[in-house]
Amino acid sequence: xxxxxxxxxxxxxxxxxxxxxxxxxxxxxxxxxxxxxxxxxxxxxxxxxxxxxxxxxxxxxxxxxxxxxxxxxxxxxxxxxxxxxxxxxxxxxxxxxxxxxxxxxxxxxxxxxxxx
Amino acid sequence: xxxxxxxxxxxxxxxxxxxxxxxxxxxxxxxxxxxxxxxxxxxxxxxxxxxxxxxxxxxxxxxxxxxxxxxxxxxxxxxxxxxxxxxxxxxxxxxxxxxxxxxxxxxxxxxxxx
Numbered sequence: 001x002x003x004x005x006x007x008x009x010x011x012x013x014x015x016x017x018x019x020x021x022x023x024x025x026x027x028x029x030x031x032x033x034x035x036x037x038x039x040x041x042x043x044x045x046x047x048x049x050x051x052x053x054x055x056x057x058x059x060x061x062x063x064x065x066x067x068x069x070x071x072x073x074x075x076x077x078x079x080x081x082x083x084x085x086x087x088x089x090x091x092x093x094x095x096x097x098x099x100x101x102x103x104x105x106x107x108x109x110x111x112x113x114x115x116x
Numbered sequence: 117x118x119x120x121x122x123x124x125x126x127x128x129x130x131x132x133x134x135x136x137x138x139x140x141x142x143x144x145x146x147x148x149x150x151x152x153x154x155x156x157x158x159x160x161x162x163x164x165x166x167x168x169x170x171x172x173x174x175x176x177x178x179x180x181x182x183x184x185x186x187x188x189x190x191x192x193x194x195x196x197x198x199x200x201x202x203x204x205x206x207x208x209x210x211x212x213x214x215x216x217x218x219x220x221x222x223x224x225x226x227x228x229x230x
Contacts, residue, residue, distance in 0.1 A: 004159070033217075040125060042206055042220035043160070058217060090159055101210040102148045102167040105218070107159030 002026055004108035006091050012114045013081045021076040021111050023091030030096030032074035033058075033105065034066060036087040043090065049074055050096055081115045088112050120209050122221035130229045135179075135194040137224050139207030142188065148210040149190040150218070151181055155203045163205070166190065177201070202228045 004025045013019055023032065030051050035043040045058030049068040063085060065077045074093075078085060092105040123138040141147060148167045152160040164175025171183040177200075181192045190207060204225045212219035 040222050042120075042208075042222045043218075044220070045212075045217050048217065059212070092159075101216060102165070104162045104165065105160075107152075107161065109157075109159050 004091055004093055004106050006108040006111050008111060010112045012116065014116050015082060017081050018077070018079050019081065021089055023074045023108060024072055025093040026072065027093060027106065029093035031094045031100060032068065033092045034074065034076045035090045035092065036060065037090060038087050046076065083115045086113060086115045120207050120219050120221035122207050122224050124224055125222065126225045126227065128227040128229060129197045131199055132196050135197045135201065135226065137192040137205050137226065139190045139192065139221060140188055141190065141209045143209065145211070149183060150208040151175065151192050152206045152208060153203050154206065160206060197228045199228050199230065202226055
């Protein structure tokens with residue numbers, strides 16, 4: 001049982017380049033999330049998904065897109081990277097349902113992204 | 117509307133001393149409250165959570181937190197710090213300002229001195 005995995009672990013981009021971060025979970029969770037972590041700001045939600053084929057905007061969605069074509073995978077895309085997107089990105093997943101807000105989120109190990 | 121404030125971005129204690137990490141929230145609805153811990157170069161993992169019922173919540177590794185509605189607080193404590201407790205701790209509240217999602221505090225880095 002791998003839990004939540006993220007690829008790649010580290011990436012350096014030049015301004016304007018694009019890339020996709022992959023998140024995979026093997027816990028059959030309905031909900032998946034992408035966060036960014038910046039010093040002193042905690043984690044901020046970028047986008048999330050409440051099921052296969054559905055996505056929604058979080059707190060800081062600008063400059064990012066997501067897709068959830070398969071239940072176990074949640075992809076985060078940067079179409080044109082900017083230095084302000086330098087951050088550590090975390091994926092998480094949780095059970096869904098009526099009590100989704102009280103459910104534990106399970107986090108991946110993170111992806112460090114540096115945009116030059 | 118929800119927000120989370122963690123007082124003290126860095127807290128240093130001696131091994132064996134009491135650990136107290138503070139979390140205050142603002143809430144217009146009854147909240148769910150969480151503490152997550154992040155060890156170096158790892159993702160977050162749940163320490164404990166309050167949803168309903170008993171206001172004193174016990175978590176893993178000897179940590180506990182008490183939901184005090186009158187003080188809008190959810191402080192995290194441990195009677196005796198261990199070197200392995202050195203990590204960053206995040207308080208979170210549901211729902212957030214933006215809707216049905218978590219809002220995290222800025223985090224508190226706990227350092228444990230031998």
